[in-house]
Amino acid sequence: MKKVFGFIIVSALALWGCSSDYTVLESSDSVILTADSSVKRFGDTITFTVRDNNGIEHTNDAVFYVDGTAIEGNKLTSAVVSTHNVKATYYDLTSDNVEVSFGDGTELNFRKRVLIEDYTGTWCGYCPRVAYAIDLVHGQSDDAVTVAIHRPSSDMLSIVYDPYNFDASELEATLNIPSYPKGFLNRKVLWTSPEPNNIAQAIALTQGANPKLGLALKPIVNGNNLTLDVSAQFGADFSGLKLVVYVLENGLLYEQHNYTSYFDGVDVLENYTHNHVLRACLTPILGEAVPDSETKLYGIYTKTFNTTLPANISNAANVEFVAFLVGADGKAINVRKAAAGDAQDFEML
Template identity: 55%
Template sequence: MKRILFSFFSVLALILSSCSSDYLILDSVEEHILTADFSSREIGYPITFTVRNSDGEDVTSLSTIYIDGNAIEGNTFTSETVETFEVTAKYSGLLSKSISIYFHDGTEINFKKRLLIEDYTGTWCGYCPRVAHAIELVKDQTENVVAVAIHRASLSPASANYDPYTYDSTELENLLGAAGYPKGYLNRFTKWQALENNNIAQAVNLTQGENPKLGLALSSTVDNGNINIDVNVKFGKDFNELKLVVYVLENGLIHEQHNYTTFYGGDDVLEDFEHNHVLRECITPLLGEAITGNLTIANTFTKSFNVPVPANVENAANLEFVAFVTDAEGNALNVRSNHPGEAQEFEEL
């Protein structure tokens, strides 16, 4: 798949115009979002559905669930045959977007499906809180999301676009095909449609449906200024041309945030704003390093990293690690986050 290349200079040229104060603010769209606790499960075991409104409130008891167009009693469903079903939910007279569920015979290897959201943002960018707020709305709907805040612009305090957390993601942004900020991308190369807070279902629906057929499990420690991470990737089918990306993030960073939106109280400037999931370092190449060895079903790839805590980290206790696997086109297939001292197991279904 070919992508149009944009120069870094064209990106910078649109920074200010993307954040000008005459930007139109639209009200959130009322919608309800359907999710399943399992997108894939062994026959004979139940899948439970949840319906939430645009505020994240559970309205399942007020909704009707449809399997292949047929209403069911309650909000659970199982199958005794290997089959894929389309599911919708009606609430307040309106149908949700559909999701698919799949029942297998127990011989398959499937994994929990998580969504990567990369939020290109800046402390100087008045409309960037819009995407941060949208991520919070997604997290109200599902826990299966991993967010990364990639701060952009300048590390020079003399610059009008100064951001102390700026990370040079030029190599990646040149592939995206969208200049200016804010912007959110889902699983690396799917543009989150603006206004993102009106398009929560687009993000949530990517946690549903077809199984990624690979899972990640991380173990990490931080000792004496060093980070040790073991990344394990298990395959539920045969793969080729996969790459691994590993991020070091920091949470709890306090710095002012410009805000031209009505979110977070609508003030500009937001003093002492807490910035989370901030990208501090990528310990693989930004576009990933090749996963080598036997990439066939039931095999596991393991890569260990031992690196110093990045010099720009303010508090090592607030570190977070994110690892994800991309396909030949660079799209993220699955993702997992981890905190220091956490030893994870694979999330097999």
């Protein structure tokens, strides 16, 4: 293949005569075509860039071909939903083809999951009823994400003392149901009691139209240090979204009072295994606002948390992470959980 060379000629006139220095730039064996996005909304513009194998940009000197036809400049738009093959030439070098699309979002849907927030307490004798219902839900669906919010007191002298108490009073104030137990689906929908007789209510929220946003988590735990990437992708325009991120712990052993017929009707349940226990919230519990500019069709929003594991974690190996986005009405639109070391992709359908 013929190579493309660039020459910089520097001439200097010295006292004793004329001399010239020549610097030969590295040769370009190939060119690489990239697009600022592989898919955009129809009517928007995709911009292309060409660089050689040395990383030097040649966009202004390249010719771009869309579906075999040369275009003016390095930008492409379409007024309709469409897909195109694009290549670029720079002198006698030709890039690989790049496929780009213009869409309307109808093709972008995500797996639908339901958030179950269980307001519970080790002192609460009727709370095992909800725990039992959660076990039934998980037995029928892999699309439920559970958070056990233990309430309401950290005072060891209180009759409602719970060693795992988490102050969720700000969130509970929005629900206006002070008693326990209570389960809420997608944050705002009261799970009808008795919950074990109404697991269909929870499972139904994993069915039907798929949400137009999906989540992917990447938690890395190194000793006591935590790096968590939470990403969201959008199949429609959204506004007024808030992100909530929880740190949970599984496998906590502590007695559980039980005044129900579930779990063999035993009171007290000694060394009961408490799972999905809320230990920390990395955002405000009502959510952290996501800029509207980041929640448009085909956009991807990523928030990175760099922190330490909560001091109340008993065993870092049992930690899991939950992230969800709530709309302006406070309801969770979609939710995802991950264990340390997971590197999730978006669950596109």
